[in-house]
Amino acid sequence: MSPTRLLAEQLIARPSVTPQDAGCIDLIAARLAPLGFVCEVIDSGPADFRVRNLWAIRPAALAHQAQDAIKTIVFAGHTDVVPTGPLDQWTSDPFTPTERDGKLYGRGASDMKTSIAAFVVAVEQFLTARPDAPLNIALLLTSDEEGPAVDGTVVVCNQLKARGERLDYCIVGEPTSVDRTGDMIKNGRRGTLSGRLVVKGIQGHIAYPHLARNPIHQLAPALAQLVAIEWDRGNAFFPPTSWQVSNIHGGTGAGNIIPGQVVVDFNFRFCTESTPESLQSRLEAVLQQHGLDYELKWVLGGLPFLTTPGSLVDAVQAAIRDVAGIETELSTTGGTSDGRFIAQICPQVIELGPPNASIHKIDEHIALADIAPLTAIYQRVLDNLAATAS
Incomplete structure (x- = not known):
């Protein structure tokens, strides 16, 4: 059994339904400490929703070079998983890693415990070959990505920002691929902005409409206008x-x-062509134009981020080409990820992981054939970035 698969199975066997970590972070920290990583566990959140986070960093062992001149690459991910759903619908126990038909089954197999295992093994193999590589290497893990995401990665990022820590590159291990590992990476994500609108009327008997004011009727023209807007x-x-x-x-x-x-x-x-402020003001202008009596509450779930082709994208594309023999597709589709928080303190963030067809589903799995390439790609990215830093 490959070291990546072995570690992935150890992680899958831990029932870390968000916000539980179930010992995953302790397991990873124990693997990283002998490599020279300084591991900091950061707990956050109320007692009934306690979140465990890990910030682990190994400074480059280069006495002749100033640390502020050395680039830092971060591998980021989450140990928490979504609930299993009805257990009787699973072919095998979701927290008992099971091989079947060339696939490894278990909750988190694709999203994203195999990616975390591949991070660790890639770093181990890279440092064995190049212990003096001119790179600072870090891991940022949380048990609050699938949940509210208020006590997870964002908490660590805020602490790193307050300390003045500089991050240069980040790879988030989200499952981004479609048919095979490496065929798609995310070099950005859209922002998400939600609102709850309450339009007020006057309740009354439906037979006496002149004594009432129907807020649905009042809202309808404004709603039609909002639907038609090109934002x-x-x-x-x-x-x-x-x-x-x-x-x-x-x-x-x-x-x-x-x-x-x-x-x-x-x-x-929303994309980078709009801002939360512009969207809010344009929407409220429509409501006011129609004379509505309303209350509106906004929740900004995350800002958009974009990493244009450059040193990180080049290193990742070259790694995928060398390992998998394919040209990867750059994409910003899909929902949000913790990349939205990391991008606030790191200028280059991409997401790269295994195929995502089974994530959050009954019988979640990863093809065994996707495990080794994932590890090899992560290691080759480290090789490529170290080569440009030498």
């Missing part, structure tokens, strides 16, 4: 910003009452 046209890396309504609720359930209010939940997935 931006996107750019070479991002699709246009999208505005979508996710929920509408109005009424008491009775068929003879005009409701007193209507509640609308909506979300922007």
